[in-house]
Amino acid sequence: MKEKAIFVVGLLFTVISAVTLLECSQKNTETTKNGDWSPDEKVIWIGDNKPQPAFDSLFYENDPSPIFRKEFKLEKTIKSAHLLITAAGYYEATINGKRVGKNRLDPAWTDFSKRIYYSEYDVTQLLAQKENCLEVTLGNGFYNPLPLRMWGRRNLREPLPVGRPVFTAKMIVEYADGKTDELVTDDSWKFAYGPIQKNNVYIGEVYDARNEVQGWNNPGFDDSEWQNAVVNEGPGGKLEKTFFPPIQIxxxxxxxxxxxxxxxxxxxxxxxxxxxxxxxxxxxxxxxxxxxxxxxxxxxxxxxxxxxxxxxxxxxxxxxxxxxxxxxxxxxxxxxxxxxxxxxxxxxxxxxxxxxxxxxxxxxxxxxxxxxxxxxxNVSAENSFSCSNALFNSIQEASERTFLANLQSVQSDCPAREKFGYGGDLNATSETFIYNFDMNSFYQKTIYDWVDAINDSVFIDTAPFVGINYCGLSWESAFLTTQYYLLLYYNNVDLVKELYDFDKKWMEKVARIHPNGIVDSGLSDHESLEPVPVELTGTCHYLFCARIMQRFAALTGNSADEKMYQELEQKLKKSIKEKFWNSPVQDEINKQTLFASLLYFDVLSEDENAAAADSLLSAIKKEPAGHFVTGIFGTKYILEALSKYVSPEQVFEIVNSKKYPGWGFMIDKGATTIWETWKESDNTYSNCHPMFGTVSEWFYRWLGGIEPDEDFPGFKKFKLHPSVSENLNSVKCNYQSPFGEIVSNWKKETDKTIYNFRIPNGTTAFVNLATSGKNVTIQKEEDSDFSSAEVKGLQSGKFDLTEGSYTVVIN
CATH class of the missing domain: 2.60.120.260 (Galactose-binding domain-like)
Structure with missing residues (x-):
């Protein structure tokens, strides 16, 4: 690396060790703008000099968090100041005793040996004109976990990159005269140990106020007895600027x-x-x-x-x-x-x-x-669903609360006892999360976590990788299916092009592990009340991946690959059909998940779909009659398949029940978040688990009727097909698309149904309403020249709407 010039000024250390900002600099940065670390820039990590305990039992002793400080002077008028900072572990930064920013548990959890995100803060208003102090406290996070044997065997210190918490920082100050200086981390920083005696993401924190150091975070504090910070090699990961929302209160x-x-x-x-x-x-x-x-x-x-x-x-x-x-x-x-x-x-x-x-x-x-x-x-939460059914509103509120609880820089399966980013939950619920929140940047970060975690020999279950690898393809394939949903809902083409070669290599790995096409190992429909073979759910996910890769190959102009994946799709469809449709079905299989999967993944012909829908209805009528007994994947599939191939009214009756098993049963038992199991658990299972929250997707997609069109990703064109249930009086539903807000509201009034639609600028909605031969009228807000004659197919209930706000009345 080229040696960097040192910009020196002739100011001396004061007796309190305050120095000018310029003396702390590594270089003159007049040509460097705010906001990043340049690729060739030397990044200096600092920490304490304490060795790790020699035995596991000693990790549970007090290990106070180190506190760091650096004083500096500003002699000229400041125009702006920005702080770039990150850590392996967690950090809290303050300037002159005032907290920097609103972020918590920063930085986001990643594989710190491969990728580390840093945050940038505008700290102009925190700086004084002369004497200043920058302070940092470090926490362990997932970089220095306890050697807890989870389930009696899973020690996170073995699969994770670990070490003493360290941090790196750079403050860039621009003066009114156009000059720019930097303050960086180095061994001139001082450190001691503060009042936090223990901290762990699972079992909590011990704070001893008797060990507080009064005044340490103010300029002028005497730190002559403190130690110099120790320069550390750091965790090894590449620094990248955070592009997704942070954890906040x-x-x-x-x-x-x-x-x-x-x-x-x-x-x-x-x-x-x-x-x-x-x-x-x-x-x-x-x-x-x-x-x-x-x-x-x-x-x-x-x-x-x-x-x-x-x-x-x-x-x-x-x-x-x-x-x-x-x-x-x-x-x-x-x-x-x-x-x-x-x-x-x-x-x-x-x-x-x-x-x-x-x-x-x-x-x-x-x-x-x-x-x-x-x-x-802190993902954007501008989307909303509510209706005239109080139970549905409670289920939706519990689902939203569950989803947010499980967004802690990774999408976890439960935010207490595991906190891991399991792919199975992502595969089941990523569309549901997208309906509720803006997940574009968060899921892009999630996909990079998987890229950093995936190896070339076996399937893994979580990203970041925590050593679990028994769940199989239905878990690891989440990194590919999530890419597809980012394309479908946000038209994120760039990510597809960036990762296409990696995705292709992953498909080659699948072919090596499952050469016959049938996925014969791994976890299946987790928490299904009846057995489901992995050959069904796993192979259906493989089929989905083949279809996704066709789409990706077309986007990247790889016609040969597109043909290859078309052939793979046909092979997998044939295999699934032969095993689960043409052959006699064993009684011990969960037939709800079976027929829902065949319908959801379009395995059968149109005539066979009708027979499968009848079989699905028959399965639902068995004990417990009128309830779903599906698990993590089957629940998503049955909500969609039953609505599409039978009627959303059938789903309405099931969701509206308070009997076991079901969402109403949870709410009736006092649940305010969604459980991991249909059955109530007061000991073993999490009471805050997103996988059964897929019912929220059904609220948006079927009662609100908002659905993307795969031929026009990013909602350039989309579908509106709200279902007016017999026992529901109104729905209010809005979704923030890349083009703007989509609104799909409806209500009943005496002998008519009134729909209010908003179509964003530059988009077209394909509307499909049940008219039953009734009269249909339409008005466009703030357009006196609009005529219903302009809307072809209006009386049939199937018509297109372009940008604007509309009122449609059927009576």
């Missing part, structure tokens, strides 16, 4: 109730289940320990039930490995220092909970003493 909740569950123990009921942390005003005597535990449920006697959120099912002595807690529940501890009253908010952990158990207080806290801090990747 997105909502603040007041407790619905606080009560005593036993003498000296209080339970704060936050009203709903969510992921995040909390903030609480604490009072007491120096040395008092206030202990917080968290749970999704309570026992019948009102005491906390933390068991559905316990890390990796570590629930008895010896399971978690040397030094691990007997039960790895979520817990935080605050030890009171010199201040008799203070606010406590954990920094480097997050929990999933509705209930907080608080012990160690001398008196019952007030409602105003506690805030629940909802945290998630």
């Amino acid at each position: 997105t909502k603040r909740l007041m407790p619905a109730n606080i009560y005593s569950s036993s003498p000296g123990v209080y339970i704060a009921d936050m009203g709903v289940n969510f992921a995040g942390t909390f903030r609480m005003k604490i009072s007491g005597d120096t040395g008092d320990s206030i202990v917080f535990r968290f749970g999704e449920r309570i026992y019948p006697d009102g005491s906390l039930n933390p068991m559905t959120t316990v890390c990796g099912q570590i629930k008895r002595q010896g399971v978690g490995g040397p030094g691990a807690p007997d039960v790895a529940w979520q817990t935080d501890t605050y030890i009171i220092g010199d201040k008799s009253e203070a606010w406590f908010q954990p920094e480097f952990t997050f929990h999933t909970y509705r209930y907080i158990e608080i012990s160690g207080l001398k008196s019952k806290p007030e409602l105003s003493d506690i805030e629940g801090l909802v945290m998630n990747t």
Whole structure:
């Protein structure tokens, strides 16, 4: 690397070790603009010099978080200042004691040995004209996890790149005279250890206020006794600027109730289940320990039930490995220092909970003493669905809450006991997430996580990779199917072109692992109430991948590849049909998932589809009659197949039931997030799991009727086919497409149905309404010259609409 020139000024260190910003610089950066690290620039990582424990049991001892500081002077008038910063682990940055930005749990979790995202903050308003100090506190995150033996065997320190937390930073200051200087990390920074004694993403944080260092984050503090930061090689990953939303506090909740569950123990009921942390005003005597535990449920006697959120099912002595807690529940501890009253908010952990158990207080806290801090990747949430059915609204609200709880820089299966980015959940729910939120950039980051995780020999289950590889193709193929949904919903062609060669190599790997085409290993329809062979769901996913690659090959101009994948599609369709349609079906298979899969993946001919739809109806009529018994994939398929090939009214009746199994059963049992299982679980299974939230997709796609057209990706042209249910009076539904907001509302009034549509500029909607021979009229808002004669096919209910807002009345 070329040696960088050092821009020197003749100012001396002051007695408090303050230096000019220029003296801290690595180079004169008059030609470098805000916002990035140049590819050839040397990045300096710094950390503490503490060795890692020699034995696993020692990881559970106190290991205080290091705090770093650097003082500097600004002698000229500032025009702007930007801070670029990231860490392996987590960081909190402040300037002159004031927090930089609103991000939490930054940076996003990645394979730090391959890719690390950094954030940029405008810090102009945080700087003083002369004396300044930049401070950083480090947390462990997923870079320095505990050696917890999840499920008695899964130690994250083995598959993950690990090490002591380190960070790198660069502050770029532009002066009014046009000059630009930098402050970077190096060994002139000072560090000590602060009040955070322990921090872990699973089992929480210990904060000892007695160890707070007063004034350390202000200019002029005497840090002469502090140590110099240690320059570190860093985790090895390439620095890339963050292009997706960060984790932030997105909502603040007041407790619905606080009560005593036993003498000296209080339970704060936050009203709903969510992921995040909390903030609480604490009072007491120096040395008092206030202990917080968290749970999704309570026992019948009102005491906390933390068991559905316990890390990796570590629930008895010896399971978690040397030094691990007997039960790895979520817990935080605050030890009171010199201040008799203070606010406590954990920094480097997050929990999933509705209930907080608080012990160690001398008196019952007030409602105003506690805030629940909802945290998630702050994706845009402008899409919405609501209707006249209160149960449906509760299901939708619980689904949204579940989805957001599982967006913590990765899309997790559950945000408490695992926190992993499983591909199966992504395969099942990515379309549902897209209907609810703007997922374009988040899912692009997700796909890069998979690119970094995938190897050439076996299928893996999660990205970032955590050592699990038994679920098979239906999990790893999520990286390919998610690319397709980014194309379909956002017209993200560039990503397809960028990764086409990688995708092709992945298909070659599939062919090596499953040379006969039938996927014969891996996990199938997880949590189905009846057996489903992986040969069905796995091979259907393989079929879907063949179709996706046809589309990708066409986009990239690879006609030979397109033909190859067409032939693969036909081969796989034939194999699935031979095994699951032409041959006698065994009784032990879940026939709901079977026939739904055949219909969803268009395996059969048109005539055979009618027979399969009849068979699907017959399967639904078996005990438990009128309910779905499908799992992670079958539920998505049956919602769509039953609506398309039978009637959405059939789905309406099932979703509207409060009997087991179903969403209404969950809500009736008090659920505020969606469960991992149809059956209620108070010990083993997560109560905040997205996979059964695919019903939300059905709300948007069938009751709202908003559907993309695969021939016109990105909603250049799209479908509007709202279903007016007999027992539903109104629907309000909107979706933010790349061209603008799509609105599809309808309501019943006496003997007529009124539709309100909004079609974004530059787009066309293919409308399909059930008219039943009734009269159809249409008006276009703010267009007095508009005539219904312009709309061909209006009376049939099948017509096109271009940009504008319309009212359609059928009576």
